[in-house]
Amino acid sequence: MIVRLPVQSTQGFGRYRLIAKLGQGGMAEVFLAAHRGPLGFEKLVVIKRLKPGIATEPEVNAMFLDEARLAARLNHPNVVQTYECGQIDDQYYIVMEYLEGHSLDRICRKLDPSRHRAIYLAILSDALAGLHYAHDLMDFNGQPLHVVHRDISPHNIFVTYDGQAKVVDFGIAKWATRDADTSTGVVKGKIRYMAPEQALATTVDRRADIFSMGLIFWELVVGERFWGELSDVQILQRLTFGEIPQLRERWPAAPDALDRICSRALAMAPEDRYATAAQMREDVEAYLATMGRRPGAAEIGRLIGETFAHRRAEVRSAISEQLGRLHAGTTEGPEEFEVLPVLEERGAVPWSQRMPVSHHFATPLPEAVLPDEESREDSISDRKTIPTIMVANSAQAKRRKALWTAAAAAGFVALAGVVWVVAMFIGRAGVEPDDGDATTVPQDSVAQPPIDLRRSDTSRLIELRIIATPLDAKIYLDDVELPSNPFFARFERDGTGHRVRVTADGYTPEARFVVFTRDEVLTINLRPVQSSPTDKRPKPGGATK
Incomplete structure (x- = not known):
C-alpha cells in the first residue's frame, strides 16, 4: 500500500521536482525527484537533503558536506553513484542515482537466507568488491584517503532488480581529510554490526568494516541473528571482553571453509582479520566455486524481481501517476502536489529482529531494557519531545x-x-x-x-x-x-x-x-x-x- 502524507516544499527544488518521499533518518529526508531538461530530457534521481529544523547546525552541515565530498569521489558498480551536491535556499542537498530494488535487510525478510545461500553469498561478494574500492580510494594527488564506512549492515547493502549489489550511505564514514570531527571517544554506527574497537570508541581502520561484513556473513549462512535477543548494552559488554560466538557453536556441521571465513573476519584483534575486503571476497568466491555455481546478476535480479513483483508494480504505478500529473501541469498553473506518496514500506520489523533466535542466545531480557531499534523508518509526525530526564x-x-x-x-x-x-x-x-x-x-x-x-x-x-x-x-x-x-x-x-x-x-x-x-x-x-x-x-x- 502506498501511503500519502503532506510534505512541505513540493512545488520544486531548484531544477528538480519532488514526486515521492523515499524515507528519512535522524538528520535528512530522502526524495524521489524528476530532473527535466530541454528536448524532452527527463531522469529520475534521488535527492537527500537536511531537515529544515537542523539545517542551521554547523556540526550537522559539516557532516553532511563531508558525506557529499566523499560520495562525489566514489565511482564503482557496487557503490551508489552520486551526481552532484549543492545548496538551494540555504539548504544543502545531494543528488544520487535512483535504484530500483531493496535493502539486503528487507530481502532477508522475504527470502530465507539458509535456503538461498549461494544467492546471498554472491550478493555479499559483490558488496565486498564495492567496499574494497572505497577502502582503496585516493585523493587527486594519489594519496590514500583511508576510508572506513563505519556503518556496514544489511540496511546499507542495496540490491537492485537487475541483480546489482551496492554499498550505500557513507554518512558517518571516516577518512583522512574529513572536515567534521572524527576523533576517538564517540561511538558511531549500529552496535549490532560493530567491531570491538569501534564499540570501544578507539581508532578504527578498514578492518572494522571487515568485522561488520563478517557478522553479516555469519547471519546469511546460519539464517539467524548473530547476537540473538541481546540488547545493545549486553552486546557492548560481550565485545569488551572478547566474547564473540564462533560459527560452529551454532552450526556444528558448518563446512570448514565457512568456519575459516567467519573465524578470520570476526577475529577480536584487527591484525588477525583479513587485511582487505578483497581478501575476504577471494575466500567467499572460492567457496561459491565449490558449490558448483556462482549466481550471476541476472539470476539474482530475477529472484528479487519475482519476490517483490507486487511491490515493484505498486511503486511504479505511484511514480507513473506523479509523473503524469507533472506533465499535465503548467508552470503558471496552481498545480502543487499537496501530498507526496511515501514509497518506503513503513512499520515493518527489520529482518535482524525477525530472524529465529538460536538457543545459544535465548536469554530473556530484563523488563526495563529497551529492545534493539525496531525500524530506521521513523514517523514524520509532529510529536513533541518529552522535556524531562x-x-x-x-x-x-x-x-x-x-x-x-x-x-x-x-x-x-x-x-x-x-x-x-x-x-x-x-x-x-x-x-x-x-x-x-x-x-x-x-x-x-x-x-x-x-x-x-x-x-x-x-x-x-x-x-x-x-x-x-x-x-x-x-x-x-x-x-x-x-x-x-x-x-x-x-x-x-x-x-x-x-x-x-x-x-x-x-x-x-x-x-x-x-x-x-x-x-x-x-x-x-x-x-x-x-x-x-x-x-x-x-x-x-x-x-x-
Whole structure:
C-alpha cells in the first residue's frame, strides 16, 4: 500500500521536482525527484537533503558536506553513484542515482537466507568488491584517503532488480581529510554490526568494516541473528571482553571453509582479520566455486524481481501517476502536489529482529531494557519531545564514579561504565520509586511528568548514555546541566536534534549532536589544555614549579 502524507516544499527544488518521499533518518529526508531538461530530457534521481529544523547546525552541515565530498569521489558498480551536491535556499542537498530494488535487510525478510545461500553469498561478494574500492580510494594527488564506512549492515547493502549489489550511505564514514570531527571517544554506527574497537570508541581502520561484513556473513549462512535477543548494552559488554560466538557453536556441521571465513573476519584483534575486503571476497568466491555455481546478476535480479513483483508494480504505478500529473501541469498553473506518496514500506520489523533466535542466545531480557531499534523508518509526525530526564540520584552517581574509576584501571572505562549504569536501572525496574529515587531536570519552564519506565511503551523511547572523562567533567544537554556522569536516560523517539556539551577545568570542552531516533552511546574523552611556554619559565630567584 502506498501511503500519502503532506510534505512541505513540493512545488520544486531548484531544477528538480519532488514526486515521492523515499524515507528519512535522524538528520535528512530522502526524495524521489524528476530532473527535466530541454528536448524532452527527463531522469529520475534521488535527492537527500537536511531537515529544515537542523539545517542551521554547523556540526550537522559539516557532516553532511563531508558525506557529499566523499560520495562525489566514489565511482564503482557496487557503490551508489552520486551526481552532484549543492545548496538551494540555504539548504544543502545531494543528488544520487535512483535504484530500483531493496535493502539486503528487507530481502532477508522475504527470502530465507539458509535456503538461498549461494544467492546471498554472491550478493555479499559483490558488496565486498564495492567496499574494497572505497577502502582503496585516493585523493587527486594519489594519496590514500583511508576510508572506513563505519556503518556496514544489511540496511546499507542495496540490491537492485537487475541483480546489482551496492554499498550505500557513507554518512558517518571516516577518512583522512574529513572536515567534521572524527576523533576517538564517540561511538558511531549500529552496535549490532560493530567491531570491538569501534564499540570501544578507539581508532578504527578498514578492518572494522571487515568485522561488520563478517557478522553479516555469519547471519546469511546460519539464517539467524548473530547476537540473538541481546540488547545493545549486553552486546557492548560481550565485545569488551572478547566474547564473540564462533560459527560452529551454532552450526556444528558448518563446512570448514565457512568456519575459516567467519573465524578470520570476526577475529577480536584487527591484525588477525583479513587485511582487505578483497581478501575476504577471494575466500567467499572460492567457496561459491565449490558449490558448483556462482549466481550471476541476472539470476539474482530475477529472484528479487519475482519476490517483490507486487511491490515493484505498486511503486511504479505511484511514480507513473506523479509523473503524469507533472506533465499535465503548467508552470503558471496552481498545480502543487499537496501530498507526496511515501514509497518506503513503513512499520515493518527489520529482518535482524525477525530472524529465529538460536538457543545459544535465548536469554530473556530484563523488563526495563529497551529492545534493539525496531525500524530506521521513523514517523514524520509532529510529536513533541518529552522535556524531562529520568536520572539516578546524586548518591548513585557517586557510586557510579567509584566503579568507573575501577573500570578505568582495568582498561574498560567506556563500556564498563555504560553496562554498570544500565544495570543499576535494571535492578531498580521492579521497585516502586519514592521522592528520593529520581531527580527530574526540566528543559523548559513547563513541568512535564517523568517517563514511567515500567508503564511506558518502550518502542517509542530511545536510550541515551553519556560517559565523559575526566570523571569530574560536567555534562550538558541543550545547555541544561545533567546531574551525573556517567548519565543514562530515556527520551521519546521523536527525531529531534539535541546538543551534548562536556566541560571540565583544565580541559578543552567538546560538543556532540544527537538525534532522538535510536539508542545512542556517547563516550567523550576531553583533551587537557596545552600549557603555554610562558608557564614553564623559571620564577625570579631561580625557583621553579
